[in-house]
Amino acid sequence: MATIQWYPGHMNKAKNQLEDKLDLIDVIIEVLDARLPVSSRNPMIGNLVKKKPHIVVLNKCDLADPVQTKLWTHYFQKEGSFVISMDAQHNTNMSALIKLIKLAAKEKTEKLIAKGASNPIIRVALAGIPNCGKSTIINRLVGRNAAIVGDRPGVTKGQSWLKTKTNIQILDTPGILWPKFEDQTVGYKLAACGAIKEDIFHADDVALFVIKFLKAHYLNDLVKFSRLSKERIEELTDPDILLEMTQNYGMRDDYDRFAIFMLQRLRKGKIGRITFDLR
Numbered sequence: 336m337a338t339i340q341w342y343p344g345h346m347n348k349a350k351n352q353l354e355d356k357l358d359l360i361d362v363i364i365e366v367l368d369a370r371l372p373v374s375s376r377n378p379m380i381g382n383l384v385k386k387k388p389h390i391v392v393l394n395k396c397d398l399a400d401p402v403q404t405k406l407w408t409h410y411f412q413k414e415g416s417f418v419i420s421m422d423a424q425h426n427t428n429m430s431a432l433i434k435l436i437k438l439a440a441k442e443k444t445e446k447l448i449a450k451g452a453s454n455p456i457i458r459v460a461l462a463g464i465p466n467c468g469k470s471t472i473i474n475r476l477v478g479r480n481a482a483i484v485g486d487r488p489g490v491t492k493g494q495s496w497l498k499t500k501t502n503i504q505i506l507d508t509p510g511i512l513w514p515k516f517e518d519q520t521v522g523y524k525l526a527a528c529g530a531i532k533e534d535i536f537h538a539d540d541v542a543l544f545v546i547k548f549l550k551a552h553y554l555n556d557l558v559k560f561s562r563l564s565k566e567r568i569e570e571l572t573d574p575d576i577l578l579e580m581t582q583n584y585g586m587r588d589d590y591d592r593f594a595i596f597m598l599q600r601l602r603k604g605k606i607g608r609i610t611f612d613l614r
């Protein structure tokens with residue numbers, strides 16, 4: 336795999352912007368991909384979230400293995416975070432997220448109420464790697480209340496707060512963070528889930544990684560999708576599995592085309608609900 340410039344300047348800037356605004360933020364929502372609770376986690380987020388109430392959202396849980404999502408939820412709870420799993424695309428669990436934001440900000444709001452405030456504003460920022468669903472969650476929270484508050488042209492460009500129908504306001508630009516990228520396996524996992532650009536990888540390499548992973552952890556899903564028997568899968572090498580699958584799908588020996596097709600099916604959840612970081 337080629338060496339990749341994983342941390343370009345603008346990534347650093349996004350992180351710094353979030354750091355700069357930390358004083359204004361009451362709650363940080365760290366959005367993770369439920370299929371990749373470790374690999375989609377930014378290695379530096381720890382420093383940011385230590386300073387603020389912090390919610391972990393395991394998003395895209397519709398695509399992840401529900402047993403694993405439960406285990407990861409317990410894991411993050413034990414770490415001391417507020418945790419919620421959701422499928423933002425289909426708008427599940429949004430009212431539970433709102434409740435959790437209020438709970439996370441309780442200390443601050445109670446203080447303000449004691450001082451006489453009636454309904455103190457809670458300011459929230461989202462952060463996460465590209466494509467984990469930050470914008471989708473923001474849109475769900477904001478809904479039709481897309482009015483921007485505190486927008487002063489020229490000064491607050493990209494730093495406005497979006498109103499919701501509750502007392503929660505959301506920083507309109509989520510913090511874009513970069514995933515951990517400590518080894519090739521993490522890279523393949525991110526690529527498999529569509530979290531990093533395709534052109535960095537060869538689809539067939541990623542497909543081979545997926546075949547190996549499914550063989551080890553989700554064999555039944557592989558059997559169903561591959562149209563091969565368990566026994567056949569066990570006697571073939573991974574490249575031969577890829578080739579036979581290609582043939583089973585009528586693509587002759589065009590395994591490259593099949594690999595792309597397979598990854599598309601995987602990302603849509605059509606192979607099964609698969610978690611790549613196993614607890």
Ligand code: GDP
Pocket residue numbers: 394395396397398421422423424425463464465466467468469470471472
């Ligand atoms: P961002 O880059 O973090 O802002 O990610 P987006 O909000 O743009 O979402 C990236 C893609 O993931 C979009 O195609 C969304 O429709 C999709 N998406 C977001 N949340 C979910 C989810 O919970 N489940 C599924 N299946 N797809 C989601």
